[in-house]
Amino acid sequence: MTEAVILCVDDEVMILDSLQEQISRHFGDRFLYEAAESGEEALEILEELNEEGINIVLIVSDWLMPEMRGDEFLIRVHQQFNGITKILLTGQADQEAIERATQEANLYGCIYKPWREENLIEIIKKSLKLA
Template sequence: MDKKKAILCVDDEAIILHALVHELKSSFGDEFIYEKATDAISAFDIIDDLSKEGVKLILIISDWLMPGIRGDEFLETVAKTHPDVKAIMITGQADEEAMKKVRGNSAVYAVLRKPWNSEELRSIVRFCCTGDRHE
């Protein structure tokens, strides 16, 4: 039997988390478990819980600018212990220099600006989760 697969969304703005999870559920239905965290510390706890429950975390979608730990630092830390988990960074704050650095981070597959383009988000998530470039 296949392991259940999860997508973790991390953003300090509850409305963004709600919109992101709603969009993912609308696009992918029950194909994945959708988890939410409002900061990196909570996200680390969720990652540990998923692992203990035997759920395979396959994708993290994280905001860049969050209190405590920035998204890029969070994703770099996750990549050290979970190198097979793909990541997408979303941001409305970062300047171009910061985005170049994030794009150079091997833990980050794609960077999207807020507000994201729904079709682009779906396509990138589909590719990260299945390797399929077509919807």
């Protein structure tokens, strides 16, 4: 079976831990889970996984991060890697950034902080077409 990875990106470690914990609790060993604290770190992880032939199926990325905002990061991902579903996680993204990510990064959806676990899981299931 091909390994499939869900990558979470947020500059706040507490948020990253919470995201990974909730997602892995629900999906268990169906996926591998990776985390990055910045867009740059996430791009490095994506490059490594891609070189190893590991399939990245989903990225859940924060919007407001230092150096590279989430919409910019997801646009770069879209340009470099095919077929990754992208969800933006935000407490303060402006509508323009969300629309830009939708247009230029094929953004699947947006989750607003603070999120509810059942909403997070539901959007992931829908985005990955899981029952």
